[in-house]
Amino acid sequence: MQTPVPVAVATHHRRVALTGRVALTGRVALTDTVPVLMYHDVGSPPPGTRLRDLWVPTAAFALEVQALKDRGWTTITAAQLGRAMQTGTPVPAKTVVISLDDGRNNNYTNAFPILQQAGFVATFYIPAGLPGMPGESSRMSYDRLAVLAGAGMEIANHTMTHANLPKVDAMRLATEITGAGERLQTELALRGVPTTVSTFAYPYGHVSPAAVRLLAEDGYTLAVTTMPGEAAIGTTYPLLCPRVRVHGAESLSRFLASIGA
Numbered sequence: 183m184q185t186p187v188p189v190a191v192a193t194h195h196r197r198v199a200l201t202g203r204v205a206l207t208g209r210v211a212l213t214d215t216v217p218v219l220m221y222h223d224v225g226s227p228p229p230g231t232r233l234r235d236l237w238v239p240t241a242a243f244a245l246e247v248q249a250l251k252d253r254g255w256t257t258i259t260a261a262q263l264g265r266a267m268q269t270g271t272p273v274p275a276k277t278v279v280i281s282l283d284d285g286r287n288n289n290y291t292n293a294f295p296i297l298q299q300a301g302f303v304a305t306f307y308i309p310a311g312l313p314g315m316p317g318e319s320s321r322m323s324y325d326r327l328a329v330l331a332g333a334g335m336e337i338a339n340h341t342m343t344h345a346n347l348p349k350v351d352a353m354r355l356a357t358e359i360t361g362a363g364e365r366l367q368t369e370l371a372l373r374g375v376p377t378t379v380s381t382f383a384y385p386y387g388h389v390s391p392a393a394v395r396l397l398a399e400d401g402y403t404l405a406v407t408t409m410p411g412e413a414a415i416g417t418t419y420p421l422l423c424p425r426v427r428v429h430g431a432e433s434l435s436r437f438l439a440s441i442g443a
Contacts, residue, residue: 212272214415216263217441218279218406220425225288227430237430240292246428246437250278251300253443259336260305260381263413264403267420278441279413280304281406281425283340283383285313290326298333306330307340307383307406310362310369327366328373337370338381339363339402348390359396381405382421394421412441 222236224243231237238246250257255276258266266273280297282289285308297304308327312318322330331337341347342362350358363379370377380403384393387408397405404420411424418424426440 211275213275214272215412216277217412218425220427221282223286223288224293235430244296245434247296247300257302259303260404261336267415268403270416283307285322286320290322303334305336305338307338309340309344310365311342324369328375331375331377339379340383344385346388347393348388397421
């Protein structure tokens with residue numbers, strides 16, 4: 183039986199409605215809305231870089247992480263958010279997911295130490311077939327990915343080759359989704375860090391009904407898009423989860439305002 187695909191696939195650029203409920207359980211404030219921050223590169227863009235807005239300066243990233251910590255925010259991985267969304271379980275208020283796409287080395291050299299110093303976790307979305315490939319020296323190696331996973335970071339699926347999923351056929355789609363998840367798990371297990379890959383990021387934010395169905399069949403609990411908005415537990419379809427884009431040139435005050443911090 184095919185998994186039903188929500189109508190939202192066809193209108194995936196609209197903003198997801200948020201409920202914004204906060205409840206008190208004992209002394210713990212709980213929320214059903216969680217911002218998923220979307221980063222790509224952390225550092226200074228090389229000369230000639232076209233998509234400079236995807237680069238957040240290292241100093242700005244450090245300020246953003248420290249500002250969250252100073253204001254009492256805590257982090258969970260996308261996998262933890264996926265489990266909460268599956269069960270409809272609220273999470274502590276001021277919870278955020280930090281996600282970084284594409285698996286560039288600057289995520290390891292620049293972002294990782296800052297996250298560790300703050301005691302934060304993050305989810306790294308990796309095109310599984312690109313580490314070690316000719317012309318892909320900017321990508322983290324699987325040895326580095328194993329270090330991240332061993333430190334409590336989530337290594338997650340961003341297809342095999344950063345493919346534009348609506349344009350691939352069914353056989354290629356299986357490689358890009360199922361094969362990529364298996365590759366990540368195999369490579370990390372070989373390095374002594376057994377990992378269950380359970381979340382996914384759509385390259386370019388491009389969603390297709392076939393991709394959503396396959397992710398559901400493969401048991402993925404969360405798939406993030408580039409739709410603007412926060413994840414609403416109990417409302418957002420988990421395989422079409424919106425994110426909050428962090429822009430390279432935005433001020434700290436604008437960053438904090440984007441998640442209501």
